[in-house]
Amino acid sequence: MESYSPRNELEALNSIVWLTDVSLSTCTHLHTNILQGLCLTILDLISDFGDKNGVKEVVKKNHSCDQEECLIESGESNGAMTQLKIAYIEGADQGAIARKDLKVGDVALEIPVSIIISEELLHETDMYGVLKEIDGISSETILLLWSMKEKYK
Structure with a gap:
């Protein structure tokens, strides 16, 4: 029992799903009903687990999430959709909590590929031409420098 954790429990159930x-x-048609029944049973277990172990919003006092909220607003204005908000939770530090009750299978966060900072996106910028000329610079460093520049846009 020492290795039990809520996260491991949910990971195991999610793996089965x-x-x-x-x-x-x-699968063959014969097995479809059995597998669908198994899937529904596991989804019910996940839902029950959430009801029993869900973290209620216990937000630490005197903590502001203004910068994080600005990031979420920026993402939403560029096509991201979220059912989450940032909060400082007692005993867990900073994290995300649902804005409303979510059911198993609901999408909590959807980010369009066009706003994900990636190496492919970086290759399309004028800054890449300059940075790739620096001898021995890694892709990670280029991404870091580019994201620092983007912060001030």
């Missing part, structure tokens, strides 16, 4: 979904895509 994932494997069930994979199996459903390749």
Whole structure:
């Protein structure tokens, strides 16, 4: 029991759902009902687990999330969609909590590829031409420098 944790429990249940979904895509009709039943049972277990172990919003006093909220607003103005908000939670430090009750399978955060900072996106910028000429510079360093520049846009 010492290795038990809520996170491990949910990961195990989620793995079973994932494997069930994979199996459903390749199974015979005979097994479809069995796998769908298993999947529904596991989703019910995840939901029950959330009801029993869910973190209620216990936000630390005197903590502001203004910068994080600005980041969320910026993302939403560029096409990101979220059901989450940033909070400082007693005993857990900073994290994300749901703005409303979410059901298993609901999308909590959706980020368009066009706003994800990636090496591919960096290659399309004028800054890449300059940075790639620096001898021995890694992709990670280039991304870091580019994101620092973007911060001030």
